[in-house]
Amino acid sequence: MSTSIVLAILVTSLATFLSRFLGAVSSEGIKETSKIFKWFNCLAYATLAALIARTIIFPVGVMDDSSYLVRFVVVVLSLTVFFISKKNYVYPTIFSAISMAILVNYF
Amino acid sequence: MINKDFFFKGYKSILAHDSPAIALGCCFIAIGALLKNLGFNIQESIFSTMLTYALPGSLVMAESLLVGASLLNIFLAVWFVNARLYPMAVSLFPLMMHEDQPKWKYYFSCHFIAVSAWLIMKSNYKTIPEKYRIDYWIGIGSATWSVAVIGTLIGFYFSEYLNKEMMMGLAILNPVYFLCMMVGAFKTRQVTLSVLLGIILGPVFYFFSPEWSILLGGVVGGTIAYLVGEKNVN
Numbered sequence: 001m002s003t004s005i006v007l008a009i010l011v012t013s014l015a016t017f018l019s020r021f022l023g024a025v026s027s028e029g030i031k032e033t034s035k036i037f038k039w040f041n042c043l044a045y046a047t048l049a050a051l052i053a054r055t056i057i058f059p060v061g062v063m064d065d066s067s068y069l070v071r072f073v074v075v076v077l078s079l080t081v082f083f084i085s086k087k088n089y090v091y092p093t094i095f096s097a098i099s100m101a102i103l104v105n106y107f
Numbered sequence: 108m109i110n111k112d113f114f115f116k117g118y119k120s121i122l123a124h125d126s127p128a129i130a131l132g133c134c135f136i137a138i139g140a141l142l143k144n145l146g147f148n149i150q151e152s153i154f155s156t157m158l159t160y161a162l163p164g165s166l167v168m169a170e171s172l173l174v175g176a177s178l179l180n181i182f183l184a185v186w187f188v189n190a191r192l193y194p195m196a197v198s199l200f201p202l203m204m205h206e207d208q209p210k211w212k213y214y215f216s217c218h219f220i221a222v223s224a225w226l227i228m229k230s231n232y233k234t235i236p237e238k239y240r241i242d243y244w245i246g247i248g249s250a251t252w253s254v255a256v257i258g259t260l261i262g263f264y265f266s267e268y269l270n271k272e273m274m275m276g277l278a279i280l281n282p283v284y285f286l287c288m289m290v291g292a293f294k295t296r297q298v299t300l301s302v303l304l305g306i307i308l309g310p311v312f313y314f315f316s317p318e319w320s321i322l323l324g325g326v327v328g329g330t331i332a333y334l335v336g337e338k339n340v341n
Contacts (some may be wrong), residue, residue: 002164004172005151005161011178012168013158015185016192016217023196024217030201031112037201041253042333043194045301047325048222049289051191052162055282057310061141063164063278075286076280082287089125089287095248096283097133101276 068104109212113239117246120227121254127223128292130284131251137277138165139262142271145169147225160252161221162281164189167288187318191325202232203240212241219248226288227251297336304328328340 030037040079055063063071064075082092121128135156143153144166158166171181196217204215224247235243262269269277279309295301309324316323 005147007146007178008172008181009151009155009158011182011187012155012164015182016159016161016164016189018186019190019192020196020217020220021214021251023193024200024213024222027200030197030202032201034201037198038336039333040194041198041327041331042297042301042336043275043329044191044264045200045289045292045298046192046305046308046327046329046332047194048285048323049302049305049327050238050280050312050321050324052285052289053306053309053324054313055163055284056279057319058313059213059278060136060170061278062274066275070218071279075283078283079286079290082290087125087287089127089284089291090129093130093133093280093284097276097280100279101272104272104275 034052066100067107070100070107074100074103109245110239110242113235113242114246114249116235117243117248118189118249118250118299121250127227127288128254128286130280131223132254132261133277134162135258135280136262136265136269137274137281138162139259139264140264140266140274141166141169142259145172147263149260152259152263153256157252158240158257160218161189165250180308183274184318187304188321190322192197192220194325194329195222195254199225199228199244202228203237205238205241205323207238208241209235216241216245221251222285222288224248224251226285229292233235257331293338296339297332300332300335301329304332306315 056075057068068089075101078092078096081095082088085091122128138156139152142155147155155165155168159168167188168181171184176184191261199212199220200217224244228244229246232240289302293302305324305328308328309320312320312323
């Protein structure tokens with residue numbers, strides 16, 4: 001293994017574990033019904049939503065080469081499939097991958 | 108030790124009809140292919156997924172390596188992008204705390220905090236007795252972690268068969284899956300508002316600070332949603 005890659009992996013895992021571990025330690029003593037728990041619950045959902053929106057609107061990596069229109073159409077159609085399939089998670093997910101692979105050839 | 112019944116019950120959750128296994132596996136197939144293209148060997152790729160087990164963090168590391176960033180830069184960039192794991196842990200662990208359970212289980216299993224496992228646990232914890240929730244969680248985490256490692260392995264070896272269109276298909280799958288899971292979690296006004304504000308504010312803050320946009324969007328959106336929810340309750 002090359003040293004720089006191994007060090008990068010170790011640094012990445014340390015940076016990731018830090019947030020997880022601090023979260024686990026600081027949640028000791030927090031009650032499920034407390035206000036701080038409710039607040040952190042809102043923060044977690046909002047942060048995840050922000051991450052998802054950023055990934056779709058300002059993607060990094062391979063998806064950066066696709067147009068906004070394609071990504072928007074794929075997301076809207078996938079959400080439609082999600083509701084039509086009575087909130088099944090697998091169908092819209094597979095649909096999104098196939099429709100994206102097809103649509104990027106045309107737009 | 109770990110209660111086997113609840114561990115396996117958690118482990119089997121990835122076999123459910125709405126399992127995240129397919130989406131999660133496909134995302135890590137993309138990561139496996141990406142790492143191979145970056146010059147990682149198979150050991151490094153597997154090692155990376157096992158130790159990091161967080162998709163955005165792996166992507167940031169890959170990009171940083173590509174532009175020759177220093178280790179300190181990688182640490183800070185990954186820390187920023189994965190800081191979301193902190194509120195996720197604080198909003199999950201209190202649901203699993205039990206005085207009869209040893210602390211090491213909590214410290215060990217915090218490594219499994221990731222979007223898929225977190226969302227599965229959030230939607231199922233009420234069906235599990237409080238004492239065994241941590242064992243159930245370790246089961247879910249082990250299952251999703253195994254899927255991630257297997258996905259990386261497949262992606263690494265099949266990367267030459269994946270063209271650009273297929274890679275794009277694999278890349279959109281992850282946000283779409285998470286988006287569906289979050290829409291499926293719209294059960295209280297606070298959660299619904301948190302998700303909607305996060306979706307709007309994340310990209311808005313991107314124009315001011317790309318690095319801080321996720322955290323700022325989450326903190327501002329989540330706090331507004333919390334205050335609005337509390338005001339309505341009162």
